Amino acid sequence: MIDVLVFFIGASLLLYVVLGGSDFGAGIIELLPAGRLRDAQKQVINRAMGPVWEANHMWLILIVVILFMGFPTIFTTLMVALHIPMLALLVGIVVRGTAFTFRHYDAVQKIPSQRVYTLLFGVSSLWTAFWLGIIAASLNRGTIDPTSRDVWTAYIAPWWGAYPVTVGVFVACIYAFLASIYLVGETDNGELQRRFIRLGAWFNVLVFLVGALVFLASLGERRPLPAAFLQDPKKLAVIVLATVLFVALWVLISQRRPMLTRIVAAGQAALILLGWYLLYAPNAVLTTQGPLSFYVEAAPAATLRQLVIALVVGSIFIFPSLIFLLRVFKSEDAHAPAGESADE
Amino acid sequence: MDDLVAARATMGFSLGFHIVFAAIGMTMPFLMSAAHYVYLKTQDTVYLDLTKMWMKGVAILFAVGAVSGTVLSFELGLLWPGFMQHAGPIIGMPFSWEGTAFFIEAIAIGLFLYGWKRMPRWLHWATGLVVGISGFVSGIFVVAANGWMNSPAGFDWVNGSPRNIDPVAAMFNRAWLHQSIHMQLAALQAVGCAVGGIHAWLYLRGRAPAVHLKAFRIAMMFGATASLVQPFAGHFAGERVAKLQPAKLAAIEGHFSTSSRAPLTIGGLPDVETRTMKYGLPVPGLLSLLAHRDMNAEVIGLDKFPREDWPPVLVVHVAFQIMVAIGSVLALLAVVFFWVRRKAEFPRWFFWIVIACAPLGTLAMEAGWIVTEVGRQPWIIYGLVRTRDTVTPVPGMVYHFYLFLALYLGLAATTAWLLRRQIMVVQLKWEGVR
Ligand code: HDD
Ligand code: HEM
Ligand code: HEM
Numbered sequence: 001m002i003d004v005l006v007f008f009i010g011a012s013l014l015l016y017v018v019l020g021g022s023d024f025g026a027g028i029i030e031l032l033p034a035g036r037l038r039d040a041q042k043q044v045i046n047r048a049m050g051p052v053w054e055a056n057h058m059w060l061i062l063i064v065v066i067l068f069m070g071f072p073t074i075f076t077t078l079m080v081a082l083h084i085p086m087l088a089l090l091v092g093i094v095v096r097g098t099a100f101t102f103r104h105y106d107a108v109q110k111i112p113s114q115r116v117y118t119l120l121f122g123v124s125s126l127w128t129a130f131w132l133g134i135i136a137a138s139l140n141r142g143t144i145d146p147t148s149r150d151v152w153t154a155y156i157a158p159w160w161g162a163y164p165v166t167v168g169v170f171v172a173c174i175y176a177f178l179a180s181i182y183l184v185g186e187t188d189n190g191e192l193q194r195r196f197i198r199l200g201a202w203f204n205v206l207v208f209l210v211g212a213l214v215f216l217a218s219l220g221e222r223r224p225l226p227a228a229f230l231q232d233p234k235k236l237a238v239i240v241l242a243t244v245l246f247v248a249l250w251v252l253i254s255q256r257r258p259m260l261t262r263i264v265a266a267g268q269a270a271l272i273l274l275g276w277y278l279l280y281a282p283n284a285v286l287t288t289q290g291p292l293s294f295y296v297e298a299a300p301a302a303t304l305r306q307l308v309i310a311l312v313v314g315s316i317f318i319f320p321s322l323i324f325l326l327r328v329f330k331s332e333d334a335h336a337p338a339g340e341s342a343d344e
Numbered sequence: 345m346d347d348l349v350a351a352r353a354t355m356g357f358s359l360g361f362h363i364v365f366a367a368i369g370m371t372m373p374f375l376m377s378a379a380h381y382v383y384l385k386t387q388d389t390v391y392l393d394l395t396k397m398w399m400k401g402v403a404i405l406f407a408v409g410a411v412s413g414t415v416l417s418f419e420l421g422l423l424w425p426g427f428m429q430h431a432g433p434i435i436g437m438p439f440s441w442e443g444t445a446f447f448i449e450a451i452a453i454g455l456f457l458y459g460w461k462r463m464p465r466w467l468h469w470a471t472g473l474v475v476g477i478s479g480f481v482s483g484i485f486v487v488a489a490n491g492w493m494n495s496p497a498g499f500d501w502v503n504g505s506p507r508n509i510d511p512v513a514a515m516f517n518r519a520w521l522h523q524s525i526h527m528q529l530a531a532l533q534a535v536g537c538a539v540g541g542i543h544a545w546l547y548l549r550g551r552a553p554a555v556h557l558k559a560f561r562i563a564m565m566f567g568a569t570a571s572l573v574q575p576f577a578g579h580f581a582g583e584r585v586a587k588l589q590p591a592k593l594a595a596i597e598g599h600f601s602t603s604s605r606a607p608l609t610i611g612g613l614p615d616v617e618t619r620t621m622k623y624g625l626p627v628p629g630l631l632s633l634l635a636h637r638d639m640n641a642e643v644i645g646l647d648k649f650p651r652e653d654w655p656p657v658l659v660v661h662v663a664f665q666i667m668v669a670i671g672s673v674l675a676l677l678a679v680v681f682f683w684v685r686r687k688a689e690f691p692r693w694f695f696w697i698v699i700a701c702a703p704l705g706t707l708a709m710e711a712g713w714i715v716t717e718v719g720r721q722p723w724i725i726y727g728l729v730r731t732r733d734t735v736t737p738v739p740g741m742v743y744h745f746y747l748f749l750a751l752y753l754g755l756a757a758t759t760a761w762l763l764r765r766q767i768m769v770v771q772l773k774w775e776g777v778r
Contacts, residue, residue, distance in 0.1 A: 051458040054410060054450035058443070064417050065443045068428050069436020076429045079421030083738045087747070090418055094411045094751060098758070101407035105400050106762055107769035155738055299433035299509075306437045306511040314444035321451045328455060328462050 001304045005070050006282070006294050008311050009063055014273055016059035018178060018266045023049050023056050025179025027096065027125025028172060029199060030118055040192055042118065046104050048186040051329050053100060055322060057093075070307050073297045074284050078135075081144040081158045081287075085134050092128030095120055126172055133171030137164040140280045142222050144287040163217040170210045174269065177203035181249075181265045185258030193256075200253045200261075208246050228279055235278045242271040348732050350741035351423045354748055356717065360710055361752050362416055365409030367709065369449075370483050370528070371535035371566065372402045373476030378562050380469050390555050397770050398559075403457055404762055408755060410450070415748070423741075426734030427724050430506055434499055435492045437511035438485040445482035449475055483531065484524045491519030494716065495588045496725050518588055522581040523716070529570045529577050530712065533674060534705030536567020541702025544695040546767070552774035560690075564698070567705070568678035575675050578668070579634065586635035589726060590644040591653060592719035595660040597631055598624070599645045606631040606643035611665060614657045619646075655721040663714040670708035677701055 026045045034041050067075040079086060103117035138144070138159040148154040180200035184193055218225035229235045245268040252261040283291035298304060345353070376398045383391035417439075421428050452474040459468050492498075498514025499506040540563040547556035586593045593599070598614030598621045599606060608631040612624020629639040636643070646654055677697065684694050724731040 051454035054406075054453060055447065057410065057414070058447045058450050061414060061417055061446065062443055064421075065436065065439050068417075068421060068432040069440055070433075072429050072432035075421050075432065076425035079418070079428075080425050080736060080738060083422055083736065086418055086422060087744060090415050091747070091751060093414055094755070097407050097411040098755060101404060102758065102762055105404050105766075107400070107766040149737055151739060299436075302509050303433040303436060303511050307440055310437065310440040310444060314440075314447065317444065318447050318451070321448060325451050325454050328459060 001301065001308055002295055002298050004308050004311075005066060005298075005304065009066055010273070010277065012059045012062045012066070014270055016056070016063070017174070017269050017273065019052065020056040020059060021129075021175040021269070022179040022182040023053055024096075024125045024129045024172075025175035025177065026183065027100075027122045028129065028176040029179055029183070031122035031126065032199070034195070037192055037195055040187075040189055041195070042103075042114075044183060044187045044189070044192060048183060049100070050104055051325060053097070055325065057097065060093075066307065066311070070299050070304055071284065071294060071297050072299060074292050074294075077144065077146055077285060077287065077292060078139070081146065081154065082135055082138055083155055085131050085138070085159050089128060089131040089135065092124045092131060095124040096128055099124060125175075129172040129175045130168040133168030134159050134164045136171065136276075137167035139284065140223075140286045142286040142288060144285060146287055146289060161217075161220070163214070163221050166210065166214045166217040170207070170214050173203055173207045173210050174272075177207050178265055178269065181253070181258075181261050184253075184256075185262065197253055197256070201250065204246060204249055204253065208243075225279075229275070232278075235275060238271055238275040238278060242268055242275060245271070345742050345745070347739060347741040348735050350745045351735050352731065354741065354745045355419060355423055356714075357745070357752070358412065358416055358419055358748060359717075360713065361756070362409065362412040363709065363713065364706060365405055365412060366479075366483060367531035367535050367706070368402075368405045369409045370476070370479045370531045372398060372405070372539075373472055373479060374532075375536075375539065375562055375566060376402060377469065377473045377476060378565075379558070380472055384465060384469060390558060393770075393774070394555055394559055397555075397766070399457065400766055401763060403453075404759060404766070406453060408759055412752070413446075422738075422744075423736055424724065424731075424734045425736050427729065429734075430729065431493075431725065434506060434509050434511060434514045435489045438489045438492075438515045442482045442485035442489075445478045445485065449478035449482065452478060480528060483528060485515075487524045487527045488515050488517070488520035490716070491523045492517045493724065494523075494592075494720055494726050495519035496728060501728055519584065522577070522584045526574070526577045526581045526712070529574045530705070530709045532566050532570035533574055534709045536563050536565075536570060537674060537677070537698070537705045538567075538702045539563035540567050541699045544698045544702075546771075548692070548695055548699075551771045555774065557690075560695075560698075561685075564681055567674075568681040571671075571674040571678035571705075572682075575671050578671055582634060583637075586643070589720070591646065591649050592655060592660070592715075593635060594644060594646045594649075595655045595657045595719055596664045596715060597643075598657060598661045599631065599643060601647045602642065602645040604632065604642040605629045605640050606635075606645075608634060612661075614661050616654075616657050653722060655719050660715055660719045663711040663718070667708045667711040667715060670704045670711070674701060674704060674708075 026049055030041065030045065064075075067078075099117045099120035103114060103121060106113060106117070141158070141161075141163065143161075144158045145153050177200060180196045180203055184196040184200065187193055187196075215225050229239050245264060249261065249264055249268065252264060280286070280291075282295050283293045284297075285292040299307075376395055379391050379398065380395040382388065383395060452471045455463070455471040456468065456475055459471060462468075463471070492514050495518045496514075497517040498510040498512070500508045540560055543556040543559040543563060547553050547560060582593070582596075585596070597606075598609060598612060600614070600619040600621075605628060607626035607628045609621050609624035609626045612621045612626075614621050631643055632641040633639050635641070646657070680694065680697070684690055720726055722730050722732065724734050
């Protein structure tokens with residue numbers, strides 16, 4: 001039962017990173033100067049993300065619900081110790097979702113207000129991705145101290161440090177990378193395609209470099225990453241494979257195989273998450289009082305059964321309709337004449 | 345403001361904000377689908393314009409509903425960790441089904457908004473309806489979770505923590521039915537009448553009157569029907585509260601001492617110090633009749649509860665009076681609507697009345713939630729766990745409160761401004777066409 005739930009958490013996280021990530025990344029890309037391509041780029045992003053942003057965002061809510069129903073101690077521990085980053089995350093989510101929608105649906109598409117929306121969308125995408133990274137990094141540092149009520153040790157130290165900050169930057173880079181890869185296949189405009197390819201290549205390098213920095217920063221932590229990975233061949237294999245894929249992606253991007261590139265990029269994100277999970281499994285959180293394991297902190301069996309039923313039945317409805325959603329839009333989008341607005 | 349007060353204020357404020365958009369999200373898709381249906385049947389393009397206009401409004405409002413809802417699911421843990429620790433496993437079930445319903449809603453809205461000409465027409469129409477249905481169903485699930493806080497069920501309370509959890513029994517607690525019925529009607533009523541009022545105003549302004557008259561009719565059909573049924577649903581809720589939460593009922597009515605042949609006080613201000621009602625008009629025996637269907641039945645008063653277990657009586661009583669007054673006004677409005685509707689044309693004065701009533705439904709909905717939520721105090725889980733014992737230990741909650749206050753006020757202002765622009769542009773376009 002617990003395995004199923006952990007699987008659902010993992011799957012939702014993966015989908016949130018891959019689908020939601022490219023959505024965040026699109027915002028980050030819009031922050032970069034685009035010269036006269038700016039409007040065309042905005043059109044493509046509106047068209048590609050418009051139909052799916054709501055659904056992408058649901059993965060996060062799913063994770064929250066699984067946590068508070070199935071693993072209440074883990075949920076409440078995080079919500080107390082990471083109150084500040086969670087708050088920052090929420091502000092980002094609120095601004096991002098509304099700025100994106102407002103930009104598209106504002107009846108008066110005048111330059112000044114559109115600029116403001118775009119700026120807000122971009123900044124909040126970057127901001128939210130960054131704080132997501134901070135939260136992810138803080139889970140297993142062993143700095144969460146549930147017994148303390150001192151402001152610094154209880155609410156700030158858990159997420160403060162070079163390591164969480166680098167992970168935050170790392171997440172933002174991965175998101176921007178995923179978005180570039182994704183957007184290449186979403187437009188017929190050759191110039192724009194070349195821009196996304198160039199961005200993809202740059203972010204690929206950046207992800208690699210910042211990834212190395214993450215390892216470096218972890219040396220200051222209680223449990224440095226290199227040692228942890230070297231301990232176990234399985235973990236090592238995952239991380240080596242993820243690194244090899246950097247090269248593969250580099251080649252694929254320049255060869256212009258949008259679909260294959262997307263799959264490999266998603267695979268790489270999956271490997272990074274898998275490596276992360278293997279590193280700490282089955283513990284979700286490490287506190288100063290010891291680890292909080294999915295297998296120890298789970299809610300009573302009756303609850304877990306209902307949760308699994310809800311998730312499985314939900315999936316039966318959700319996945320076909322999600323695939324339908326993607327097919328309805330993706331099959332034609334790439335070929336739709338540029339500038340066609342989908343809702344007219 | 346101490347941390348507890350700040351946390352309560354934050355929760356109440358975020359919920360009060362969310363519920364407006366949630367109600368719109370549960371109602372507008374139905375209005376939209378109705379207009380869309382007529383268009384597909386008659387090919388009258390006025391209905392197509394109307395559908396699209398409402399659709400753009402829905403897209404904007406839906407986004408605000410979605411983000412404010414996300415904030416809520418985090419806030420349950422950020423503000424009330426002590427509550428979620430116990431309650432999560434027990435009432436997670438309606439939330440997990442709610443999540444499923446939202447997911448379907450989110451997918452359906454993507455299909456509906458962007459799916460024009462990409463799908464068979466009736467399939468496209470159906471996706472719009474699915475948005476409404478899944479929103480409506482998810483509303484029922486959340487309210488069931490709230491019902492559980494008012495009428496806990498599905499577990500045994502052993503030494504300060506729950507045992508033998510039965511999530512199904514928890515979801516179908518004894519308050520879920522009356523709360524869901526009453527809430528869903530409230531959404532239809534509040535949004536139906538508000539939309540009717542807006543279109544009445546635009547109609548009187550004389551621009552594109554044909555469209556606004558049609559919009560007015562559709563919106564009022566929903567709003568008026570719900571308004572007619574609502575007093576009965578409200579009465580049903582009252583009866584249930586008398587049984588399940590006597591302290592809340594006593595606060596609602598400002599009923600300080602237990603008595604048979606209890607009077608119902610219309611209006612009035614309860615004075616907690618002297619334990620009396622001031623200025624009200626008491627109707628002897630009516631409270632006993634309404635609460636227990638018997639003029640002579642005994643109604644438990646606040647004297648049966650220790651002082652520290654009283655909810656804030658004044659707030660609850662006043663909020664209740666506002667809700668019931670509005671409920672009566674809107675029911676009357678509905679009767680008039682169905683009566684004038686049979687004539688060839690609506691008289692002008694009727695539009696003015698609807699305009700005057702436009703904000704009332706929403707006001708009643710907020711007041712009703714204050715009755716329910718403040719009336720439950722000092723309990724977060726009625727009779728078992730006190731709100732103050734579950735609040736987060738994180739200090740400085742005031743800043744959390746101000747942060748979200750500022751964020752939401754900004755959001756509300758932007759949304760209002762956007763909707764105004766929306767209406768203006770549509771007006772100009774239609775004028776150009778004519
Ligand atoms: C348009 C909104 C609206 C209107 C006109 C009314 N209500 Fe209401 N009422 C609500 C909107 C609402 C609500 C916001 O939806 C509440 C809050 C929680 C709930 O389930 O419904 C509510 C709660 C609520 C409760 C508390 C339920 C509980 O705590 O379990 C009672 C006793 C009533 N109502 C009674 C009435 C009566 C006798 C009305 C007479 C006309 C009435 N309401 C009109
Ligand atoms: C959307 C409609 C709702 C509104 C407007 C609303 C309003 C409020 C208000 C005003 C308070 C503060 C009460 C006080 O402390 O005096 C409150 C508290 C609270 N509400 Fe609601 N509520 C709504 C629905 C819900 C639902 C569906 C839940 C879910 C389970 C819920 C859970 C809570 C919790 C946990 C608290 C804090 C504890 C407490 O004060 O008792 N509410 N709400
Ligand atoms: C503690 C209480 C609540 C929580 C945690 C909560 C949670 C959420 C979440 C996460 C969403 C976003 C879904 C999406 O992304 O599409 C949402 C939206 C929504 N909520 Fe709530 N909600 C609460 C109270 C309520 C209540 C009381 C109602 C109505 C009865 C309601 C009705 C809706 C509806 C209809 C939507 C769809 C979005 C829209 O139409 O704007 N919610 N809520």
